[in-house]
Amino acid sequence: xxxxxxxxxxxxxxxxxxxxxxxxxxxxxxxxxxxxxxxxxxxxxxxxxxxxxxxxxxxxxxxxxxxxxxxxxxxxxxxxxxxxxxxxxxxxxxxxxxxxxxxxxxxxxxxxxxxxxxxxxxxxxxxxxxxxxxxxxxxxxxxxxxxxxxxxxxxxxxxxxxxxxxxxxxxxxxxxxxxxxxxxxxxxxxxxxxxxxxxxx
Amino acid sequence: xxxxxxxxxxxxxxxxxxxxxxxxxxxxxxxxxxxxxxxxxxxxxxxxxxxxxxxxxxxxxxxxxxxxxxxxxxxxxxxxxxxxxxxxxxxxxxxxxxxxxxxxxxxxxxxxxxxxxxxxxxxxxxxxxxxxxxxxxxxxxxxxxxxxxxxxxxxxxxxxxxxxxxxxxxxxxxxxxxxxxxxxxxxxxxxxxxxxxxxxxxxxxxxxxxxxxxxxxxxxxxxxxxxxxxxxxxxxxxxxxxxxxxxxxxxxxxxxxxxxxxxxxxxxxxxxxxxxxxxxxxxxxxxxxxxxxxxxxxxxxxxxxxxxxxxxxxxxxxxxxxxxxxxxxxxxxxxxxxxxxxxxxxxxxxxxxxxxxxxxxxxxxxxxxxxxxxxxxxxxxxxxxxxxxxxxxxxxxxxxxxxxxxxxxxxxxxxxxxxxxxxxxxxxxxxxxxxxxxxxxxxxxxxxxxxxxxxxxxxxxxxxxxxxxxxxxxxxxxxxxxxxxxxxxxxxxxxxxxxxxxxxxxxxxxxxxxxxxxxxxxxxxxxxxxxxxxxxxxxxxxxxxxxxxxxxxxxxxxxxxxxxxxxxxxxxxxxxxxxxxx
Numbered sequence: 012x013x014x015x016x017x018x019x020x021x022x023x024x025x026x027x028x029x030x031x032x033x034x035x036x037x038x039x040x041x042x043x044x045x046x047x048x049x050x051x052x053x054x055x056x057x058x059x060x061x062x063x064x065x066x067x068x069x070x071x072x073x074x075x076x077x078x079x080x081x082x083x084x085x086x087x088x089x090x091x092x093x094x095x096x097x098x099x100x101x102x103x104x105x106x107x108x109x110x111x112x113x114x115x116x117x118x119x120x121x122x123x124x125x126x127x128x129x130x131x132x133x134x135x136x137x138x139x140x141x142x143x144x145x146x147x148x149x150x151x152x153x154x155x156x157x158x159x160x161x162x163x164x165x166x167x168x169x170x171x172x173x174x175x176x177x178x179x180x181x182x183x184x185x186x187x188x189x190x191x192x193x194x195x196x197x198x199x200x201x202x203x204x205x206x207x208x209x210x211x212x
Numbered sequence: 213x214x215x216x217x218x219x220x221x222x223x224x225x226x227x228x229x230x231x232x233x234x235x236x237x238x239x240x241x242x243x244x245x246x247x248x249x250x251x252x253x254x255x256x257x258x259x260x261x262x263x264x265x266x267x268x269x270x271x272x273x274x275x276x277x278x279x280x281x282x283x284x285x286x287x288x289x290x291x292x293x294x295x296x297x298x299x300x301x302x303x304x305x306x307x308x309x310x311x312x313x314x315x316x317x318x319x320x321x322x323x324x325x326x327x328x329x330x331x332x333x334x335x336x337x338x339x340x341x342x343x344x345x346x347x348x349x350x351x352x353x354x355x356x357x358x359x360x361x362x363x364x365x366x367x368x369x370x371x372x373x374x375x376x377x378x379x380x381x382x383x384x385x386x387x388x389x390x391x392x393x394x395x396x397x398x399x400x401x402x403x404x405x406x407x408x409x410x411x412x413x414x415x416x417x418x419x420x421x422x423x424x425x426x427x428x429x430x431x432x433x434x435x436x437x438x439x440x441x442x443x444x445x446x447x448x449x450x451x452x453x454x455x456x457x458x459x460x461x462x463x464x465x466x467x468x469x470x471x472x473x474x475x476x477x478x479x480x481x482x483x484x485x486x487x488x489x490x491x492x493x494x495x496x497x498x499x500x501x502x503x504x505x506x507x508x509x510x511x512x513x514x515x516x517x518x519x520x521x522x523x524x525x526x527x528x529x530x531x532x533x534x535x536x537x538x539x540x541x542x543x544x545x546x547x548x549x550x551x552x553x554x555x556x557x558x559x560x561x562x563x564x565x566x567x568x569x570x571x572x573x574x575x576x577x578x579x580x581x582x583x584x585x586x587x588x589x590x591x592x593x594x595x596x597x598x599x600x601x602x603x604x605x606x607x608x609x610x611x612x613x614x615x616x617x618x619x620x621x622x623x624x625x626x627x628x629x630x631x632x633x634x635x636x637x638x639x640x641x642x643x644x645x646x647x648x649x650x651x652x653x654x655x656x657x658x659x660x661x662x663x664x665x666x667x668x669x670x671x672x673x674x675x676x677x678x679x680x681x682x683x684x685x686x687x688x689x690x691x692x693x694x695x696x697x698x699x700x701x702x703x704x705x706x707x708x709x710x711x712x713x714x715x716x717x718x719x720x721x722x723x724x725x726x727x728x729x730x731x732x733x734x735x736x737x738x739x740x741x742x743x744x745x746x747x748x749x750x751x752x753x754x755x756x757x758x759x760x761x762x763x764x765x766x767x768x769x770x771x772x773x774x775x776x777x778x779x780x781x782x783x784x785x786x787x788x789x790x791x792x793x794x
Binding site for chain 2: 026047050103
């Protein structure tokens with residue numbers, strides 16, 4: 012068990028409060044359930060407050076370092092559109108599948124000085140040279156409608172990534188990891204995850 | 213229990229944060245007492261141990277500062293109890309006055325000090341200091357783990373060495389070790405021994421001369437013996453006939469491993485003080501090139517150069533000539549350095565197009581801002597309205613340090629914990645400028661009180677604003693002497709800051725909720741005209757804490773403590789911790 016993957020690199024990004032770290036815990040635990048050797052980062056700095064959060068999750072036989080090399084992400088999952096393009100450094104055309112939740116969070120400071128939020132098309136244009144594929148999902152909006160809270164968008168994105176073959180983990184391992192990680196709100200998180208599995212753009 | 217995997221059964225494979233793995237290691241080593249003051253990147257060591265304390269049966273406390281914490285842990289170890297303290301690198305600056313003598317006196321039960329360095333300053337303002345120099349100055353052995361598994365294993369090893377050699381051992385991490393996750397195979401948690409007895413022993417504890425010199429000889433002797441332990445802990449891999457040798461420590465070792473380097477001999481240094489002369493000497497034999505890969509200062513490098521003079525004068529030693537001394541390493545930095553030295557197998561890809569495409573990405577920045585509803589922003593607004601922009605703002609360390617950024621610009625310096633007081637006084641002694649000193653509640657208890665006593669004693673009159681959000685917020689909501697409960701969830705008598713200030717002799721003292729902007733502004737205006745020091749305690753609970761306590765059923769919406777409180781964790785600002793509870 013666990014020796015079927017040499018190296019898989021997932022970069023999960025978003026804004027503080029969207030559950031980026033929760034997502035990384037679920038994915039890393041699911042990888043552990045399947046017997047993979049896991050590495051990654053969970054940085055907490057000043058950037059935490061309303062700030063941009065990049066977390067690395069890596070698993071496989073050859074993985075040693077906690078951080079992904081430039082252009083080496085297999086999956087870039089962004090729970091907020093700006094936070095996809097901000098970390099294009101880790102993505103590349105030959106390798107990276109990009110999944111974006113289109114739920115926008117305008118940076119407080121940028122707003123106060125009159126900056127505008129770029130259109131989704133512009134963000135997609137900036138990311139194009141770094142993407143093998145790009146999938147934009149209104150995940151938080153859907154879970155907001157269906158489950159009453161945009162915060163479950165993260166699990167829906169994970170489900171979608173698995174159904175599209177962008178995350179080499181089994182459905183059952185993710186479900187087990189969700190049960191372990193979020194005893195409170197477990198039902199909604201599992202539902203959101205399954206909605207992601209069924210999602211067809 | 214925040215992360216139930218911390219107390220999982222022996223033999224299980226789990227994913228832990230480096231800091232969590234250290235906590236687990238302490239439990240597996242049978243630690244009986246831990247005392248800490250929180251400081252990121254070390255904070256989760258204490259947070260995890262606070263969680264585990266009741267379940268495993270050891271004693272844990274949040275002390276008022278790192279010096280006190282080190283003293284508590286030292287005395288427990290004097291009494292035969294395995295003890296630990298954990299701090300960030302600057303914490304050791306605070307603790308050093310008490311910590312350094314412990315090498316001479318030695319310890320009995322084992323004493324491990326976890327010290328987390330923060331190259332790049334992910335969560336630190338002051339400097340990129342390198343803890344290993346304290347170890348060299350004070351004669352302490354240092355173990356450096358490279359991943360979460362080693363965080364656990366080396367903690368156990370550190371306790372073992374500390375007890376056997378009766379010397380405190382430093383477990384040094386960096387941010388990328390403390391805050392990286394990794395697979396950890398768990399061992400058995402040992403039942404902690406929490407009670408001991410202090411046995412008087414002047415030959416050990418009397419450190420006045422002439423015994424001082426005896427103790428000095430003793431510690432040098434211990435360190436010489438510990439070199440042998442280092443040789444056993446350090447690892448070598450790769451072909452014995454290699455011409456290139458790479459020496460790496462901590463997280464850098466991982467970057468070397470993934471660099472593609474082929475045909476080189478690699479030494480992983482697990483003990484970086486003292487470094488085994490014999491180990492390095494053996495490693496250098498036959499090499500043409502030796503490359504030292506370490507973050508921050510050329511600590512290992514300078515030793516390798518010294519040993520090379522005798523062991524292999526022909527070897528060319530590289531280190532800080534190709535790797536930066538500033539900031540944090542990345543896989544790319546290590547790869548580039550090794551490529552410059554033509555290490556076989558290291559071939560960086562061409563990223564010119566990648567980089568030029570990156571330059572085209574322009575996005576609105578996310579600068580650090582106060583959390584929604586944070587009382588600090590209201591304090592800053594009111595004080596600025598009342599005092600005007602040209603006031604000198606003496607800053608301190610806590611969430612309110614964010615006031616250094618736009619649109620506030622109300623922190624003119626961040627020097628160290630408690631420094632707002634002494635610095636405000638110094639300005640007042642040489643200048644007629646208006647001075648306001650900002651200090652947080654936890655920082656006040658940590659190192660602010662002595663600075664305030666100095667202001668009163670040596671007669672100056674800055675306006676002091678204590679920004680009291682009723683918790684140590686920035687590092688994840690740790691309680692302190694003012695909060696009314698401790699790390700073990702026992703109720704305590706809260707020490708009220710206004711009482712302390714009055715007892716020190718401050719005549720003008722007021723407590724105001726900053727949400728009430730008008731009265732805050734008026735009080736600031738009134739107090740700024742007073743002769744003699746004046747203190748305003750700007751009191752309003754951290755809003756994230758408030759939400760969490762309401763959700764946990766510990767307080768009412770009005771902020772009243774409920775009588776029956778269930779002991780739940782409420783650590784929080786640090787997202788990783790929060791995420792475990794959803």
